[in-house]
Amino acid sequence: MPWDAAERTKQVTGARERLPFLSEDQLDERHFAAMEQLRVLYGYPEGMPLAPFFATLAHSPEFFAGYIDLGVAASIRSALPDRVRELAILRTGWLYGAPYLWGEHVKATRGKVFTPDEIERITEGPEAPGWGELDRAVMQAADDLHSDAMISDAVWGVLAQHLDERQLLELPMLVGHYVLTAFLQNSLRSRLTENNPAGLAAR
Structure with a gap:
C-alpha cells in the first residue's frame, strides 16, 4: 500500500x-x-x-x-458466513487505510475468526501463500471493487461455487458499506477507542 x-x-x-x-x-x-x-x-x-x-x-x-x-x-442479518464477512471488511479497511475500522475488526476477530498470522496475511492480500480458494476470492473481490468498481468475471465465478445468490448480492453491498465507513472515519478524523489504540498497526 x-x-x-x-x-x-x-x-x-x-x-x-x-x-x-x-x-x-x-x-x-x-x-x-x-x-x-x-x-x-x-x-x-x-x-x-x-x-x-x-x-x-x-x-x-x-x-x-x-x-x-x-x-x-x-x-x-447478513447471510454471509462470519469468516467471509470479516475477511471482506478487514481487507477493505486495509485497502482504504482506515485505522478505526481496521483496528476495531482486528480486535473483534483475532483469536476468534482469524489467527494472528491470518490477520497479518490479510495485509498482504489474496496472493499471499496459505489462503484457501474462497478466502482468496473474497479478498480479490474487495481488491477488484477497490481498483475497478466491479468484481471480475473470474473472481465471481469462484465465489459462485461457494456462495448462494443472496450471499453473492450481499458481498458487494457489505464492502460498499465499509468503504463508506472508511470515508467517514478517515475524513472526520475519528479518534481511536481505548480498546483500539493501535489502528492500522493492530495485528
Whole structure:
C-alpha cells in the first residue's frame, strides 16, 4: 500500500476531530432508536454514552439512522458466513487505510475468526501463500471493487461455487458499506477507542 501503517494512523487520528460531537441532550427520537440498535448489537449496557464516532454522525439524523440500519443488517442479518464477512471488511479497511475500522475488526476477530498470522496475511492480500480458494476470492473481490468498481468475471465465478445468490448480492453491498465507513472515519478524523489504540498497526 502507499502508506506506512503507523504514519497513516497518525495522519488520520493524530489531529482533532473535524466536527464536534453531539451531546445526548441534542438528540431526538430517531437518534435514540438507532442507538438502541447499536446497544443490542454490541451488547452495550443501558445508559452507556454514544461513542464519539456515532456522536459525530448524529449531526444528520436521517443519515445516522440509515447508516446504523445498514450496519446492523451487515453485522447480524447478513447471510454471509462470519469468516467471509470479516475477511471482506478487514481487507477493505486495509485497502482504504482506515485505522478505526481496521483496528476495531482486528480486535473483534483475532483469536476468534482469524489467527494472528491470518490477520497479518490479510495485509498482504489474496496472493499471499496459505489462503484457501474462497478466502482468496473474497479478498480479490474487495481488491477488484477497490481498483475497478466491479468484481471480475473470474473472481465471481469462484465465489459462485461457494456462495448462494443472496450471499453473492450481499458481498458487494457489505464492502460498499465499509468503504463508506472508511470515508467517514478517515475524513472526520475519528479518534481511536481505548480498546483500539493501535489502528492500522493492530495485528
